Amino acid sequence: MRxxxxxxxxxxxxxxxxxxxxxxxxxxxxxxxxxxxxxALSNEYDAIILDLMLPKLxxxxxxQRLRAxxxxxxxxxxxxxxxxxxxxxxxxxxxxxYLVKPFALEELIARVQxxxxxxxxxxxxxxxxxxxxxxxxxxxxxxxxxELSLTVREFALLEYLVMRKGEVVSxxxxxxxxxxxxAEPSSNVVDSSIHRLRKKIETVGAGDLIRTRRGMxxxxxxxxK
Amino acid sequence: xxxIRSQLILTLVVCVSILFAAASTALYxxxxxxxxxxxxxxxxxxxxxxxxxxxxxxxxxxxFYEFEFDEFPLPEFQPSADAEYYEVWRxxxxxxxxxxxxxxRDLPRIAVDDALPALGDVPLPDGxxxxxxxxxxxxxxxxxxxxxxxxxxxxxxxxxxTMARSRESLDGALLGLLFGFGAMWGLLVAGLAVTIxxxxxxxxxxxxxxxxxxxxxxxxxxxxxxxxxxxxRELNPIGQRLxxxxxxxxEAFQRERRFNADVAHELRTPxxxxxxxxxxxxxxxxxxxxEPSHGEYFTDVFDxxxxxxxxxxxxxxxxxxxxxxxxxxxxxxxxxxxxEKSAALFQEEMARKKISAExxxxxxxxxxxxxxxxxxxxTNLFSNAVGHAPPxxxxxxxxxxxxxxxxxxxxxxxxxxxxxxxxxxxxxFWQKDPSRTEATRNGLGLSIVAAYAAALGLILExxxxxxxxxxxxxxxxxxEN
Numbered sequence: 001m002r003x004x005x006x007x008x009x010x011x012x013x014x015x016x017x018x019x020x021x022x023x024x025x026x027x028x029x030x031x032x033x034x035x036x037x038x039x040a041l042s043n044e045y046d047a048i049i050l051d052l053m054l055p056k057l058x059x060x061x062x063x064q065r066l067r068a069x070x071x072x073x074x075x076x077x078x079x080x081x082x083x084x085x086x087x088x089x090x091x092x093x094x095x096x097x098y099l100v101k102p103f104a105l106e107e108l109i110a111r112v113q114x115x116x117x118x119x120x121x122x123x124x125x126x127x128x129x130x131x132x133x134x135x136x137x138x139x140x141x142x143x144x145x146x147e148l149s150l151t152v153r154e155f156a157l158l159e160y161l162v163m164r165k166g167e168v169v170s171x172x173x174x175x176x177x178x179x180x181x182x183a184e185p186s187s188n189v190v191d192s193s194i195h196r197l198r199k200k201i202e203t204v205g206a207g208d209l210i211r212t213r214r215g216m217x218x219x220x221x222x223x224x225k
Numbered sequence: 226x227x228x229i230r231s232q233l234i235l236t237l238v239v240c241v242s243i244l245f246a247a248a249s250t251a252l253y254x255x256x257x258x259x260x261x262x263x264x265x266x267x268x269x270x271x272x273x274x275x276x277x278x279x280x281x282x283x284x285x286x287x288x289f290y291e292f293e294f295d296e297f298p299l300p301e302f303q304p305s306a307d308a309e310y311y312e313v314w315r316x317x318x319x320x321x322x323x324x325x326x327x328x329x330r331d332l333p334r335i336a337v338d339d340a341l342p343a344l345g346d347v348p349l350p351d352g353x354x355x356x357x358x359x360x361x362x363x364x365x366x367x368x369x370x371x372x373x374x375x376x377x378x379x380x381x382x383x384x385x386x387t388m389a390r391s392r393e394s395l396d397g398a399l400l401g402l403l404f405g406f407g408a409m410w411g412l413l414v415a416g417l418a419v420t421i422x423x424x425x426x427x428x429x430x431x432x433x434x435x436x437x438x439x440x441x442x443x444x445x446x447x448x449x450x451x452x453x454x455x456x457x458r459e460l461n462p463i464g465q466r467l468x469x470x471x472x473x474x475x476e477a478f479q480r481e482r483r484f485n486a487d488v489a490h491e492l493r494t495p496x497x498x499x500x501x502x503x504x505x506x507x508x509x510x511x512x513x514x515x516e517p518s519h520g521e522y523f524t525d526v527f528d529x530x531x532x533x534x535x536x537x538x539x540x541x542x543x544x545x546x547x548x549x550x551x552x553x554x555x556x557x558x559x560x561x562x563x564x565e566k567s568a569a570l571f572q573e574e575m576a577r578k579k580i581s582a583e584x585x586x587x588x589x590x591x592x593x594x595x596x597x598x599x600x601x602x603x604t605n606l607f608s609n610a611v612g613h614a615p616p617x618x619x620x621x622x623x624x625x626x627x628x629x630x631x632x633x634x635x636x637x638x639x640x641x642x643x644x645x646x647x648x649x650x651x652x653x654f655w656q657k658d659p660s661r662t663e664a665t666r667n668g669l670g671l672s673i674v675a676a677y678a679a680a681l682g683l684i685l686e687x688x689x690x691x692x693x694x695x696x697x698x699x700x701x702x703x704x705e706n
Contacts, residue, residue, distance in 0.1 A: 008662040015501040053660040080493035101497035105504040
């Protein structure tokens with residue numbers, strides 16, 4: 001899942017990016033409102049973490065322009081402003097969640113996960129397909145008592161496919177949602193990741209859940225009996 | 226609790242009632258006297274005319290009296306419920322004649338000092354309260370055609386006549402008048418109470434509106450203003466003063482809000498950085514995926530600590546200064562030396578930003594002040610000038626001596642500031658950039674300069690000069706001796 005962090009504090013944005021990356025997210029960072037808005041409009045993010053006090057364009061203006069352009073990306077406001085009026089204003093302008101600094105990184109990640117699940121229509125943090133249990137909160141995939149050992153990228157890939165269960169997902173979409181702008185996925189990196197993921201899923205006896213639709217992409221669905 | 230309405234109503238009703246009572250009393254006394262006079266005049270006229278109707282005749286050296294009104298008695302002197310009375314005495318107090326209504330009784334005599342009629346209240350024989358008039362008079366001796374005498378044309382010996390009538394009609398009229406005035410007074414008081422209550426209520430309605438408007442003001446929103454257009458002339462200034470007060474409160478409220486937000490930002494952001502950094506570092510330390518790189522973390526931890534320490538030190542200095550808890554030790558201080566020392570701290574930054582510096586000051590400039598505080602002022606001023614001058618900009622420091630002491634001007638290029646910013650420049654935490662991105666500046670420098678300058682009795686002025694130049698000027702007054 002790909003997240004945009006718009007935060008002017010270099011240190012805070014760096015460590016939030018690191019924390020989210022550790023949790024398996026692809027993260028882009030912008031340090032001012034204009035850059036943040038440009039990135040938000042240019043890419044497809046699953047969630048945006050937005051500071052309010054930003055140079056060039058403040059957070060509320062970024063939010064307003066984003067919504068005015070019809071972007072429905074879930075936005076979490078992360079700010080030092082803690083008054084009720086500020087919270088209400090942020091939520092009124094179209095934010096989906098509000099977190100005040102200082103915050104627990106675990107809470108920030110949990111809230112981001114909740115926003116992403118909500119954007120794909122899920123409420124339960126544990127997704128399931130073909131006997132696999134994907135715990136998006138604990139970042140664990142298991143089948144029965146057996147646990148799959150997945151890399152951060154593989155987990156993100158599986159999570160994204162399951163979030164779009166039954167839909168054909170193109171390679172481009174996978175690249176846009178799994179890789180951040182600093183990563184330059186080679187032409188077959190998605191195919192390789194899918195290949196490795198299939199093999200790991202098969203090792204726990206879940207069968208071939210991921211199907212290839214030639215020329216279109218991949219689809220994950222329960223195996224038909 | 227005192228009520229303006231009740232007080233106004235009570236005061237007005239009492240005052241108007243007293244005034245009306247006084248006016249009524251005066252009117253009553255005037256009317257009573259007029260009626261009494263009229264009554265007395267009628268009585269006096271009558272006794273005078275009766276006295277004129279008396280004649281005397283001398284026969285055989287004896288005087289005989291004739292009273293026309295006795296010979297042809299008038300009906301009002303006949304016995305009846307509202308009879309009137311008269312009685313005439315000789316000089317020797319023997320009764321000469323009396324009205325039939327007296328039925329051989331006597332009227333009380335009242336004292337008559339001279340020839341004029343005397344008046345007085347007397348009890349009438351039938352028990353009624355009466356008014357009597359009496360006079361001494363001497364009837365004219367008339368001639369008898371058959372036996373004329375020498376006495377003709379002279380006056381007979383004097384007689385005392387009294388005449389009385391009931392004064393109940395007069396008393397009744399006076400009582401009616403008294404009751405009339407009393408009833409009018411009562412009605413007026415009641416009418417006044419109602420009218421004044423209505424009028425005062427109507428007059429106080431704008432006050433009630435102000436109270437209603439004031440009640441609608443929320444503690445979190447002071448943008449409300451009272452409508453002064455419809456207010457009466459007396460309340461208009463109050464409305465305007467209240468609006469001005471609200472404006473000042475709103476300004477202070479906004480300043481407080483900005484201050485809180487700025488403090489929150491200044492404290493929360495580094496704490497958030499520290500906490501996030503620690504959480505990420507802990508995860509990396511326990512994770513097998515990534516090698517921990519402690520050096521980078523510790524550098525950031527150190528920088529954050531320095532930033533917070535700097536902010537806390539500045540904030541404490543400011544609070545101490547504003548609370549008047551600065552220890553000021555005045556001594557001869559060389560401003561030139563302190564300027565050079567403070568400027569030297571920023572040489573590296575000026576070189577890095579390619580800022581041109583220009584200094585104009587005497588070789589030595591001794592003032593009586595606190596060296597530590599002046600040094601802090603100069604350091605903050607240079608930090609501000611160098612920090613806000615754009616790359617390639619300029620900083621100019623000029624110190625001149627005048628007959629009013631030393632004047633220090635520090636000018637730097639700054640094309641961001643506008644005239645409206647000058648009022649905020651000395652506010653704690655104020656920064657031109659509302660996002661407060663720059664971690665090395667906290668917006669307390671000029672506030673500390675202002676606080677220290679005030680503590681030392683220095684005058685501080687800020688101004689925007691032409692071509693994007695910001696100038697801050699400090700006046701060091703000469704020693705007071």
